[in-house]
Amino acid sequence: MFSIRVMVCLVMFIFTSFLVYAQRNDKTSLCSTDEYVRFSCQLENKKIVSLCSKKNENKVNEKNINSIGLVYRYGTESNIELNYPIDADGSDFGYESIRQEATEDENKYYSTRxxxxxxxxxxxxxxxxxxxxxxxxxxxxxxxxxxxxxCNDNLTYANVDIFQE
Structure with a gap:
């Protein structure tokens, strides 16, 4: 009897935690339900910036950045202030990755844009x-x-494969 109660409580806790996590993520992305979230976070000004794509490529790089249907959105859920590109064929994104290995005088540096x-x-x-x-x-x-x-919490989404090589 005791173990059944513990199991029920555990299942309810996990389910509730999942719902809270899912709700939080829904509010921190401007991607639609049929898009893949590549990057999304809330900025210091409380606006959201999201990079969404139509195609789910495992890795994104300078060679395929314009073939995955990438979309940039900025604003809030109720007011998207910028949606780029306006049409599906108009995207012209660039991708840049910079790596600097650590030396005696400098720290290791990595940046992707x-x-x-x-x-x-x-x-x-x-x-x-x-x-x-x-x-x-x-x-x-x-x-x-x-x-x-x-970004307030750095990356709100863990699915930020757009910044991986």
């Missing part, structure tokens, strides 16, 4: 690591940074 340009603006979603991982969004206008914000 996904970016696109829209008129005079360049949008850059990145993940950098020196001591700790930092994920961020930067917007440049005419080569000058006009916006920079780090």
């Amino acid at each position: 996904v970016y696109f340009s829209l008129g005079k603006y360049k949008y850059i979603v990145g993940n950098s690591e020196i001591f700790d991982a930092i994920s961020w969004l930067a917007v440049n206008k005419n080569e000058n940074e006009i916006f920079y914000s780090q």
Whole structure:
């Protein structure tokens, strides 16, 4: 009798934890239910930045970045302020990975960025690591940074294979 109660409590705890986790993740992504979340986080300004894709490639790199149907979204659930590309054939994303091995005088550095340009603006979603991982969004206008914000909880989604090689 006691073991059945323990099992029921354990199952209910796991189920409740899963529901809380699923609800939290749903609120931290602007991807639709038929898309794969490649990157998503809430920024310091409480807005969400998400990279979503139509195709589930295991790894994303500079060779296939424009063939997976990648979409950038920025805003809130109730107000997506920027959705790029507007049409499915218009994507022109760039992918950049920088590695610097540690030397005697410097720490190991690793940075990966996904970016696109829209008129005079360049949008850059990145993940950098020196001591700790930092994920961020930067917007440049005419080569000058006009916006920079780090992710509140770094990466809200663990499914960030867009930043793996």
